[in-house]
Amino acid sequence: MGYLNDVIEADELRRTYAGGFEAVAGVSFSVPRGELFALLGTNGAGKTSTVELLEGLAKPSGGSVRVLGHDPYRERLAVRPRVGVMLQEGGFPSELTVAETVRMCAGCTSGARPTAEALELVGLGKRASVRVKQLSGGEKRRLDLALALLGRPEVLFLDEPTTGLDAEGRRDTWELVRTLRDEGTTVVLTTHYLEEAETLADRLAIMHQGRIVTSGTPAEVTAARPARIRFLLPEGIEAARLPLSLRAGTSDGDERRVLILTHHLQRDLGELLHWAEESHVELGQLDARSASLEEAFLDIAAQSAETAVAETAGAR
Incomplete structure (x- = not known):
């Protein structure tokens, strides 16, 4: 931790919800500049809760997080202009056109890309005059991505970016994300598509029940299988x-x-x-x-489930 080129640092990060449920239970990792880091896990593993702490959308219950050298929650004014965020599901005014939606968001973004450039990046250039309500689910995800890229972010958070995309759209998005990474953008990705993580990630971590159970390059994670x-x-x-x-x-x-x-x-x-x-x-x-990331993921999930059952039985 603490290397000069680490643009994201999480140290014993915790997040507890009302009622005492600990969604993030002491997570530590760092992400160097220009790396694509994937955070994986089963439903309820704590991925989104962790990423929301990195994005500054919530205050940690314990531990610390730094993004570009700042606390993203307490110092959001220093962090937010340099970060792009693509949430699992965006909300757009349905009656606006695609171009109007981008221009509206550009008005709140420092140094925003031109609208046409942002739409061409994600393959929506020919859909600029279409109303948002007429877009397919996959096209709405592309629009989400265009808005995340408006400010030419140094750090890009992608939460399930290719959900709803067809195979061609998914591949196009992968190529765009690779290009951004190669140009120096640091990317944090959460995805249920393990092929996506295996294809794109420089390093990844697999979470279960709020903890990181294994991490490394895709090759390192699969090597033991x-x-x-x-x-x-x-x-x-x-x-x-x-x-x-x-x-x-x-x-x-x-x-x-x-x-x-x-x-x-x-x-x-x-x-x-x-x-x-x-x-x-x-x-x-x-x-x-060779073993795939999917096999490693399922093996880890099964082992964790067996451990949980054994712990429950032992507590009786």
Whole structure:
């Protein structure tokens, strides 16, 4: 913590709601300038509550947070002009056109981009004269993003930015976010699309029950999980004929369908293919892949759920 290039610093950050529910339970992390940091977690994990503290929308119940060297809640006048925020759901006057909506917000934004430039950035240039109420859900998300980018922010908070977008729109948004990051914008992203985090994030953290349970680059987070090799053996060929070193895997209830879990994907796949060639065995539906962020996420969620059940049972 405290490095000069860290534009976001959270130290033992806590947020407790009325009734004593602690949504954020001592979270610490930092984000260097020009990094895209993804905050992931199951519903209710504390992601949005954490990001709202970073954005200065609420006061921490404990710990501290700094954005661009300032407390975003107490010193919001120093922080807000340098930050862009895209909330999960924006609210626009439905009778205004897209261009009128941008111009209205630009009037409250220091050094705002020209309206046409902001709309072209997010692919809404041809929809400038359309009333907001006529936009699709995905187009409204694009408009949310355009408003977040109006002030050319140094720090950009994106809360579920591609919800409602089709595949093409999602890819276009990814490309825009990459470009902003490459130009030096620091980005904090929350998303339910794990492929999005795996594709975009330089580093990420996974939250559960208000705490960060793991963090690192996407590769570091997935490295501890085994890769898998799946295939279908021909009729009459039993899994017992596989080399002994490859029998540690399990089948999916069908002796012909083999699943091998391994931390040495290249070595074991090479051994399997060599055995198949030497034994004149054709492996059907062969699929070999490294662990994905989705698998790591689901594994962490399952482990956390098991721990919670065990703690509940022990308290009885």
